[in-house]
Amino acid sequence: GEDVEQSLFLSVREGDSSVINCTYTDSSSTYLYWYKQEPGAGLQLLTYIFSNMDMKQDQRLTVLLNKKDKHLSLRIADTQTGDSAIYFCAYTGGFKTIFGAGTRLFVKA
Amino acid sequence: EPEVTQTPSHQVTQMGQEVILRCVPISNHLYFYWYRQILGQKVEFLVSFYNNEISEKSEIFDDQFSVERPDGSNFTLKIRSTKLEDSAMYFCASSALLRSSYNSPLHFGNGTRLTVT
Numbered sequence: 001g002e003d004v005e006q007s008l009f010l011s012v013r014e015g016d017s018s019v020i021n022c023t024y025t026d027s028s029s030t031y032l033y034w035y036k037q038e039p040g041a042g043l044q045l046l047t048y049i050f051s052n053m054d055m056k057q058d059q060r061l062t063v064l065l066n067k068k069d070k071h072l073s074l075r076i077a078d079t080q081t082g083d084s085a086i087y088f089c090a091y092t093g094g095f096k097t098i099f100g101a102g103t104r105l106f107v108k109a
Numbered sequence: 110e111p112e113v114t115q116t117p118s119h120q121v122t123q124m125g126q127e128v129i130l131r132c133v134p135i136s137n138h139l140y141f142y143w144y145r146q147i148l149g150q151k152v153e154f155l156v157s158f159y160n161n162e163i164s165e166k167s168e169i170f171d172d173q174f175s176v177e178r179p180d181g182s183n184f185t186l187k188i189r190s191t192k193l194e195d196s197a198m199y200f201c202a203s204s205a206l207l208r209s210s211y212n213s214p215l216h217f218g219n220g221t222r223l224t225v226t
Contacts, residue, residue: 033214042200042219095157095165097215
């Protein structure tokens, strides 16, 4: 079936790197995404990767995709307190996007 | 940057009442969606809409739910007779300038918090 698994919590110190991991079940997805949700706000698209890519870098963000293992990760370099939020992994399947439960990132000053 | 807007930001209603949640998707986007997020839980797909008809819907989207694009800009979600368990944040989203790129990234609104009492 369709499923996305993520760890629920991650705590890092300001300035360290954060790595948020995700596994998914669908093998036909074309795009995989990372969304960020701050308290009381909507879902903000952070970055996405095509399924034929292994890596994408966008400033402090690095996305790694292991298609064989169906594993997606998001690395945030030099994590700041403003990065504290919930991060959702997602992929498209047909006309819908399937989301994980989200990883809550705590950044300690 | 263009954005998806949703109104109202918070709606309180009594059980059994009808509610309509409103959304203005990004202009020129072709695909429209509703998702919901019960407090502390996953973001769940409800329905996708393209070319004035539903293209896919989930099990959650039963006969109590309907969607409409009454004019060229608004996209609405109606819940006919609300239940307590309909309390959630409802997100509207839109995507894709091209028909062939229906699975391109979704752009979300800030959501409507629905509270059913």
